[in-house]
Amino acid sequence: xxxxxxxxxxxxxxxxxxxxxxxxxxxxxxxxxxxxxxxxxxxxxxxxxxxxxxxxxxxxxxxxxxxxxxxxxxxxxxxxxxxxxxxxxxxxxxxxxxxxxxxxxxxxxxxx
Amino acid sequence: xxxxxxxxxxxxxxxxxxxxxxxxxxxxxxxxxxxxxxxxxxxxxxxxxxxxxxxxxxxxxxxxxxxxxxxxxxxxxxxxxxxxxxxxxxxxxxxxxxxxxxxxxxxxxxxxxxxxx
Numbered sequence: 698x699x700x701x702x703x704x705x706x707x708x709x710x711x712x713x714x715x716x717x718x719x720x721x722x723x724x725x726x727x728x729x730x731x732x733x734x735x736x737x738x739x740x741x742x743x744x745x746x747x748x749x750x751x752x753x754x755x756x757x758x759x760x761x762x763x764x765x766x767x768x769x770x771x772x773x774x775x776x777x778x779x780x781x782x783x784x785x786x787x788x789x790x791x792x793x794x795x796x797x798x799x800x801x802x803x804x805x806x807x808x809x
Numbered sequence: 810x811x812x813x814x815x816x817x818x819x820x821x822x823x824x825x826x827x828x829x830x831x832x833x834x835x836x837x838x839x840x841x842x843x844x845x846x847x848x849x850x851x852x853x854x855x856x857x858x859x860x861x862x863x864x865x866x867x868x869x870x871x872x873x874x875x876x877x878x879x880x881x882x883x884x885x886x887x888x889x890x891x892x893x894x895x896x897x898x899x900x901x902x903x904x905x906x907x908x909x910x911x912x913x914x915x916x917x918x919x920x921x922x923x924x925x926x
Contacts (some may be wrong), residue, residue, distance in 0.1 A: 745919055
């Protein structure tokens, strides 16, 4: 199975400051159709996960533009340009290229 | 508005069976793959199974293969997960999610399955 390694696992951030989460896969995530199925999810406390980014860098409808995704091959990054209080929660990367599709362990973002 | 409402969770003994359901509204259910994802207490996410639009293709993670069956009723806009031979490690919140799982889209609120004696 493809292993998704996130870092850091804990991310204390000051309000208004940027934050960055790294996700590395054990295999290339480029699929035979040319797409790279790397997604990012946010799970706020007590809520279901919500997709933020799909196929590396496509932001979902309603997601603030302070969230952005980048990367290629096996190395990917979720960046929050200016952290707000509502961003507290756990962030997961997930690959949808190789079955079984797998998630990272999650990065817990908290406010300093 | 797209809505996914899971139901059917509960407490079951090891070795027992349970069927969880997901009622879908607000989009053309029969045109989309669907997926079940679970989250053990205090743990991360695991994609369990997915099913093609017409039910002709189904895929399972190894840990549930032979014990769980995913199915759908497009006439009723409903998705199901039949879980047999349940184990303690199957204890989790089970989420119904739109899409094949390559880019899981919209998630339900989840239903809790507890396997314990």
